[in-house]
Amino acid sequence: MEPISYVKAINDYYQGLGYPPYQWTVNTSAPFTPLSKPLHKCRISMLTSGGISHHTREPFNPTAKNDLRLDEVDFQASPSDFEINDSYYDTRDARKDLNVIFPIERLRELARDGVIGSIAPRLWSGFMGRIYNRSKVLEESAPALGRELLRDGVDLLVLVPA
Amino acid sequence: MCHVSVGHVARIFEEAGLPTVIVMVRAFLPRVAAMKPPRVVVTRHIMGRPMGAPHDAERQRQVLHAALDLLVSARQNGSILELPEPYRAAT
Numbered sequence: 001m002e003p004i005s006y007v008k009a010i011n012d013y014y015q016g017l018g019y020p021p022y023q024w025t026v027n028t029s030a031p032f033t034p035l036s037k038p039l040h041k042c043r044i045s046m047l048t049s050g051g052i053s054h055h056t057r058e059p060f061n062p063t064a065k066n067d068l069r070l071d072e073v074d075f076q077a078s079p080s081d082f083e084i085n086d087s088y089y090d091t092r093d094a095r096k097d098l099n100v101i102f103p104i105e106r107l108r109e110l111a112r113d114g115v116i117g118s119i120a121p122r123l124w125s126g127f128m129g130r131i132y133n134r135s136k137v138l139e140e141s142a143p144a145l146g147r148e149l150l151r152d153g154v155d156l157l158v159l160v161p162a
Numbered sequence: 163m164c165h166v167s168v169g170h171v172a173r174i175f176e177e178a179g180l181p182t183v184i185v186m187v188r189a190f191l192p193r194v195a196a197m198k199p200p201r202v203v204v205t206r207h208i209m210g211r212p213m214g215a216p217h218d219a220e221r222q223r224q225v226l227h228a229a230l231d232l233l234v235s236a237r238q239n240g241s242i243l244e245l246p247e248p249y250r251a252a253t
Contacts, residue, residue: 006189006190006209007189007190007192007193025169025170025196025197026196026197027173027196027197027198028198029198029239029240030173030176030198030199030200030239030240031173031176031177031200031239032176032200032236032238032239032240033176033177033179033180033181033200034181034236034237035181035233035234036181038234039230039233039234044230047168047171049167049168050210089209089210090208090209090210091210092210093208093210093211093215093216094210094211094216096216096217097216097217099213099216099219099222100210100211100212100213100214100215100216100222101210101211101212101213103213103222103223103225103226105219106213106219106222106223106226107226109223110223110226110227110230115227115230116230127167127168127171137167137170137171138170138174141171142170142171142174142175143174143178145171146174146175146178146180149175149180154180155180155181156180156181156182156183156233157172157175157180157181157182157183158182158183158185158226158229158230159168159171159172159182159183159184159185160184160185160186160212160213161167161168161184161186161190161212162210162212
């Protein structure tokens, strides 16, 4: 069986709906900040773009475009207390076990075992699919999240896109 | 385009002095690699299952460990680590 070319399939799909070709970003260099302390002293936060929401909140709109909503997730939350709404990927397995896309229990195990120092009180869910408004992300949403991470004393961030 | 958004976010935080690592499936690697995010761990998993199969705690832990190890070991920007293990359903 041939692997599915997702990027081409997505381009074809959206252009079929009348959208212009997406201008993919190409950068020539990457910024880099080395870790400033050993892992077992680091406080870690995590962000997923997989459309996960705690059952006490509105579900994400699975077909939204340019949805810049960003939810705080309690680091002690139970994985069974979430819904997943995203039409952009196959969510069936993530619905069976949140850790497939948002490894919250695995993080807690690493903290318990002393591999990492601690988990930040707030983890994050947002930046869901179909964000075409690049400048909004670059100039507003990401810096706003950065300030919250700073407030929580986060030393490193794990990002898990869906 | 959530991979792309996450790539932007990683770059912004890294520029601001916060180390980041992205964990993702291989399908989007070409586009994400072109964005040059600081560090990426790539799994040979099915789309929508970047960490592994449901209830495969062992694989999920292994992937998370690899991501954290890359944070410790990476000495240069644009570090991409591809994990060789194929996707497996939990037993």
